[in-house]
Amino acid sequence: MTRKILLVEHDEPMCRMLQQQLAQYGYEVVLANDGGDEGILMAVTEQPDLILIATDLPVIDGWQTIKILKASTVTQNIPIMALMALNSDAEWGKVSESGCDDYELKPIDLTSVLNKIKALLSPENASALSAISYGFESPLFQDHLPASQSSREAQTSKRWAQVANATNPTTSSKSRVVYVDDSPVDSQVMAEIVRGAGYEYDNITEPLDAIPILLELRPKLIFLDLVMPFTNGYEVCAQIRRISTFRTTPIIIVTNNDGIIDRIRARIVGASGFFSKPVKKKRVLKALHKYLGASREETTKSLSQSGFSSFF
Numbered sequence: 001m002t003r004k005i006l007l008v009e010h011d012e013p014m015c016r017m018l019q020q021q022l023a024q025y026g027y028e029v030v031l032a033n034d035g036g037d038e039g040i041l042m043a044v045t046e047q048p049d050l051i052l053i054a055t056d057l058p059v060i061d062g063w064q065t066i067k068i069l070k071a072s073t074v075t076q077n078i079p080i081m082a083l084m085a086l087n088s089d090a091e092w093g094k095v096s097e098s099g100c101d102d103y104e105l106k107p108i109d110l111t112s113v114l115n116k117i118k119a120l121l122s123p124e125n126a127s128a129l130s131a132i133s134y135g136f137e138s139p140l141f142q143d144h145l146p147a148s149q150s151s152r153e154a155q156t157s158k159r160w161a162q163v164a165n166a167t168n169p170t171t172s173s174k175s176r177v178v179y180v181d182d183s184p185v186d187s188q189v190m191a192e193i194v195r196g197a198g199y200e201y202d203n204i205t206e207p208l209d210a211i212p213i214l215l216e217l218r219p220k221l222i223f224l225d226l227v228m229p230f231t232n233g234y235e236v237c238a239q240i241r242r243i244s245t246f247r248t249t250p251i252i253i254v255t256n257n258d259g260i261i262d263r264i265r266a267r268i269v270g271a272s273g274f275f276s277k278p279v280k281k282k283r284v285l286k287a288l289h290k291y292l293g294a295s296r297e298e299t300t301k302s303l304s305q306s307g308f309s310s311f312f
Helices: 014-025 035-044 062-071 092-099 110-119 123-134 139-144 147-166 184-196 207-217 233-241 260-268 282-290 296-306
Strands: 002-007 028-032 050-054 082-086 104-105 176-180 201-203 219-227 250-253 273-276
Touching: 002 014, 002 035, 002 233, 014 028, 014 110, 014 250, 028 035, 035 062, 035 207, 050 062, 062 082, 062 092, 062 207, 082 092, 082 110, 082 296, 104 110, 104 147, 123 201, 176 184, 176 207, 184 282, 201 207, 207 233, 219 282, 233 250, 233 260, 250 260, 273 282
Parallel strands: 002 028, 002 050, 050 082, 082 104, 176 201, 176 219, 219 250, 250 273
Antiparallel strands: none
């Protein structure tokens, strides 16, 4: 069986060289050469057997891309090799911090890369990765997992079944709205309002899974809760804004903290607007009308002209 390798590298000569050489050894190579955001999207859609990532990528750098992929339950089981230039001692620390499975220093030694690929794709390595970090579906692991962890895995599986359905070409072409929030109560309220207004709706409950799911769903409007487990809305908003796909997508921060400092921070990280909880129909409809009640061109113009909005 041909093994698929995703190569995330913006240096075109390097891409061509590696693609040709790896193809000669029987690997199928798919390329992402527009930055880390494209790499994340292709990791989700292509589901490669292994990923090679250059660390000096535009938009989202390679180290951050690796962290995002390793944080998502959708892609964390894929072995990743970092292709790095050793510019400083700090680079060594990033190897372990990022969670990559191996690395190769530039200029690349092809023999070394091939040996490392072979080792990472070996059944022994796959079994080790699965047992150490990702074997949550096994009854043995379920018995020893905290209830919250076991629940998270089940929710993620369900979440990605919903994504597959949402992105099916036969589904509605209505504008899609996504709410990133772990509260089922708030999500239910938001769902009723958004669907009642005639838009498609999806809820992402795990902030660490947000980036790859958003890249898959491509929503026209994002509501983002401020207080979430493991991270916060400011950090997630900043990550979303670094992705070219979402450079002009409206992002509305939703929170219980509605002080002036919170509003300033939301604006600094690139939020388009801000409203306080509880989620109320009037506030949500105001945001929907502002950003989705017009054409894409008008929405982009509105974002660039009006800047930050408060939906009280």
